[in-house]
Amino acid sequence: MDLNKYIKRSRAWAVSIVSFIFMFVPEEMFKSQIIFSNLSIEKNVIINRGIVFLAVFFLALLVNAIYLGYRRKVNIKGKNYTIQIKYGDLFKQKDCKVVIPFDECFTTNVGMGTADINPKSLCGQYLQANPSIDMEQLIHSSGILVKGKSKYAGKEKYESGRVIQNGKYLLMAFAKLDKVGKGILTREEYIESLSVLWEELDNYYGQQDVCIPILGSGTTRIGDNELTQQELLDIIINSYKLSVHRIKKPNKLCIVCRCMDDFSLNKIEGI
Structure with missing residues (x-):
């Protein structure tokens, strides 16, 4: 403010x-x-x-x-929708669906290599808490369609924004991979992935709140310039407001922010 x-x-x-x-x-x-x-x-x-x-x-x-x-949370209310932005731990959110961003290939190898999932990332934490996850079976059961071949090792990739449900968790294909396995998205690809995600959440929320992180605030590079959590959050909020696919009241979209270093609830546009 x-x-x-x-x-x-x-x-x-x-x-x-x-x-x-x-x-x-x-x-x-x-x-x-x-x-x-x-x-x-x-x-x-x-x-x-x-x-x-x-x-x-x-x-x-x-x-x-x-x-x-x-204050630790704020609400943005519109016609038949509510966005709640709050500080917290994504994994401790209760009575809701939780979105976990993966890369476009749903990589499950956690480690410190260039193409590995960072163990400190949300995806890394999720995989370490679920070491026996059968990603191939989840992909097969979900019916999600292959989008082509990734630039990294020619692996099968999926459209950014598509999700696979595993219990309360919605595993999201997100970061595109370059030739060495680094996650990267252009600003246009980032906005498009959000549009796809809103469509998916409209199908999967099941009359529950849905919690998402500030997508792109981890190791994924968005565009030519590094965007702050504040800038990414404003893009997410504006994209959701403009989408025809929204979670209807009384349920809401919750954006959970885990770091306050470059972010403040008081600087959100429209608050």
Whole structure:
């Protein structure tokens, strides 16, 4: 939230509180405090009222600052949809479907090699927690279609944004692989993958909330310039707003952010 909006909201709070005070506090209370004896009672009343407003306004500024500093989630509401953005651990979200981004080949090899899944990534954490996962069987059962051959080792690849369901988890084909196995997407490919994902979630959410991470905030490179979590989040939100495929109320899309280094709820567009 920029400074102008912060001051406007604090002022609105102050006006509401002061209006309540002026409505119920007797006029005699303001007349009883004579600050300037050389002025009329009426002028002292005006000054007293002004002091009360300033005191309440500065209190509202303080409370607003504390609120903005400590809040952990915000909601964006539109026609028949809700987006919730919050800090947290994606794997600890309850009563919801959870999207885990893989690469376009659904690689399952976790390690420190260029083409391996980083063990600290969401995908790496998921695979380490599910070491016996049979990805080939899941792919076969899902009916997901092969999109062609990856640039990396000629492996079969799948369209970015398509998902495979495994219990509460929706495993998502996401990063395209280059010749050495690094994950990369152009900005256009990133936006297209989001459009496909919204279509998939419309089919898979099953009257539950769906939680996703800030896609692309890990090791995947998006476009020519490195985008911050804040920039990626704004792209995700705007893409979802424009999509015809959305999770209908009372269920919602939850975007779970695990790092606050280059991200703030108060800087989200439209909040």
